[in-house]
Amino acid sequence: MLKTVSRKTLAALLGFLLVALALLALVKDGGAGWRWLSKGGWNTSARISALTPEERQWAQTAWRYFVNNTQPQTGLVNGSDKQPRATLWQMGDTLIALLAARELGLLKEEEFDHRLTQLLGTLNRLALTDTRTPGRLYATPNASLVDFSGQTQRNGWSARDMARLMLALRLVSEWAPQYQEYLDKIVLRWNFCPVIDPHGELWSSSIENGKPVIREELRLGESEYAATAFRLWGFAPDQAFTPPARNVIIHQRTLEVDARDPRTTWQPSLISTLPYMLPGLEFGWQPPGVERATRKALRERAKQVWLTQQTRWEKEKVLTARADFALGQAPWHVDDTVWGNGYAWNTLGADGKYYPRLAQVSTKAVFALWVLWDTPFTDALMNVSRRMNDAQRGWFEGRVEATGDFNRTITLSTNAMVLESLFYKAHGGPLFRNGLIDNGSYFYLQATDVFSAPGLCLPGERRVEMKK
């Protein structure tokens, strides 16, 4: 009798202990274990766990850039260190970095509110171009439209940059829903009639010889990413989701590239890391409201881009993490690609020339690859990149392939990318829960108001074609 009781008690005790241990494992490190379990940690290729002290230091260094470069009058952050200009893409980066900093505990809720409020105000007062679209480039001290030399100019718009900001606004809405109304108002001011056509193709515009030129600017990778952002707001950018693709073969791997000819469209056709990895960080390549085939293609292409770079490392022993980057001298901006305009590992300056000596291991590509794919290759990339920063100023753009030098330029996008990647890691998975704007939102109610349609070609709005 006694024997059975003790045996039962023992079994119960053991069971209890096991459950307690499991619970402890799940809640330890701020619930990292639970997150690992609930995010499918056993079948992901990504790094999902709480930040190590070193990684926290990395995040702090990246955040340092934003502290240094915030303009007190507007809350905007300089696109490059001490360079008082920013694009909409960079404004989107700023919002995501701010969110990441709060979630990683780099700033207090009070400071978050303060910074976000100032940004919201500026973005809601942003000067628009003649077509009532947001422009390509703004001066950060006063949020006026400028060109690259700082001269006032109404310089067209970029659907790609608009998309990044629109995506960031949706992300902030999810993580700080109390601000949603103000976030919605930012986009409600914009005129989408020239930006998205009835087929769902996205158009951009620039000024050439004093005249606006409208063109399809987005190419495979960027196109789907921009379309994803437009979809979050309820637009139907169908054509932008399915750019024409063809295959090229690099290191015996097929890689999909845009089929439009850069020689006749005058638009470079480039494959680089970020447009493929951002949908991974933000949606796990499962953006909401998007067809299954497109989701599958997004994941498949991201894998191709990652594996192609890994294969180059394996076969040619060249550490490879390609992304566009800034440079401290001419040609100032470089498209460093996996494939570009016909050639594998092409490195194109802003002037369209080939600069093989400038190719580099780009910090932002390293972070995106490192966090999404936990492999010896990304370990090797991070090992060579982890010290590419100045603790007082932020992360450098990258390390030059040809010489091993640092490219000591410091930019907003690179530092935002560091924060976004670490945010993904600490959060343990894609940043968006869903992302789609809901039917009860301020944005949606305004857009679909039948009695006072804003006439901006918003989703749900009856479309009135503009007369020339």
Place this chain on the structure above:
Amino acid sequence: MKLICLTLFRRWAGIVALGLVMTSAQAAPGLPASDYPVRSGTLTAQEMKIAKNAWQYFVANYQPTTGLVNAVNKYPSTTMWDSASYLAALTAARELGIIDKAEFDRRLIKFLATLNTIQLFRNELPNKVYNTINAQKVDYLNKPGEIGFSALDIGRMLLWMKIIKERYPEYANSIDNVVLRWDFSHVVDGCGTLYGAYLENGQPKYVQEGRLGYEEYASAGYQLWGFNTCQASRPQPYDLAEIYCVLVPYDSRDSRRTFQHNYVVTESYLLYGLEMGFDTADDRSNTKNHYSHPWMKNFADRVYQAQENRYTITGMLTARSEHQLDKAPYFVYDTVFSDGFNWNTITDKGQYVPETAAVSLKAALGMWVLWNSPYTDRLLSVIENANEEGKGYYEGLYENGSGPIKEFTANNNGIMLEALMFKKSGKLLRFNTDNPKDKNFAPSLWEKKLVDLFEENNTRRNRPFLNPTSAVKSWCERTGTALRTKSSCQACQCASCKADEPVKLPPVAASCLKQ
């Protein structure tokens, strides 16, 4: 044991690497082109008419003073390449009965006499261009002076001199004398890489010449004369481009750094097929539908198939080759692939000129004879009457429908003629004279010089070392000639290149073919 594991691992790695391509581009069983037979048989009346029309070019552009033929209609200038095309036309005209032996002899004697007396570039090899009226070395504007030599042009000439020598042994003496004049010191190195020459500030510069396709074709010419062209004859380095479901190989040397376009065109593979029958240079047999140079045949099939598929998919009749134009920029590389782009049409400066793309007549007729298919039937019907009385065939028909390229060339008409000759008698290189097993065997002048230990020019002019056959040995004994026992060049034992290394064929086609 360890060694076995290593080799096993290597094989395994190879399979994995292959599998990587396979996963997205599942291997089709093979290309349809591989199953198309060649066309053969006597010429029909229609085909004879084509041959006679093409020969008109060589009647109209013959220069009686030198025996040379203008490369381009009425322009008195030519290259070794175009002259070889003339030799092809001349041979075909005789074999097809368009001219008689007397006319053939009259023309060939004059031609070989000129070739034997022209001034060479730096006393080495024929200059890139010659004036056809006075046989002077000239530049591209036909002004006297020397500009360098082309290893590829000379390769084609060597190939044709070998063909003539074998078909008509009575000319062997003259031909051997031509080649014995030449100095091969700079054109081919110890590892068998081909070099061309150009002048920079009056000084000759020797740079590697030839890209996949042309490089292998030209090196066959050197091989026939005994040279080792190991490096040039290998397909490596190459990559694959996916073009209308076909994986087409192209030379992966970067044209942005080397300033040489890596164009993939029909012509290079076509010529190899017509003249060498897709056989290796040492293959003395002449069997139809057997190819002792399988990767060359396979690569040619791919280039053909991409063009047929383009027609099937887009409706555009396609037969691509480099060709002349009747207006600026006068010459384009009209390619299947070049410098990163499918269906690229570029000038020698790399400028993109898509409006000059054309159905090349030489490519069309060549494809017609090497690949018997409904598609090439269509090609023939579109080109058969694209000629002008007394001038020969047009260079091409513009793809955009703006009519013929009203230019006439020796190369275009010559290749058309050799394609027709191929139909009549198969592979053009027909070994005859120097088969040691033949009872009529006698070493040629070339061989006798080459095996002679005391012939100073063997070393000085970098002539190849021939492994003496028993017949040559006995000739040496009878004449008291001291036999060379080893090669004079040290680099000829090249460590980095193995000529007999087998070539593994890459996967053939992307999955879209199977749908």
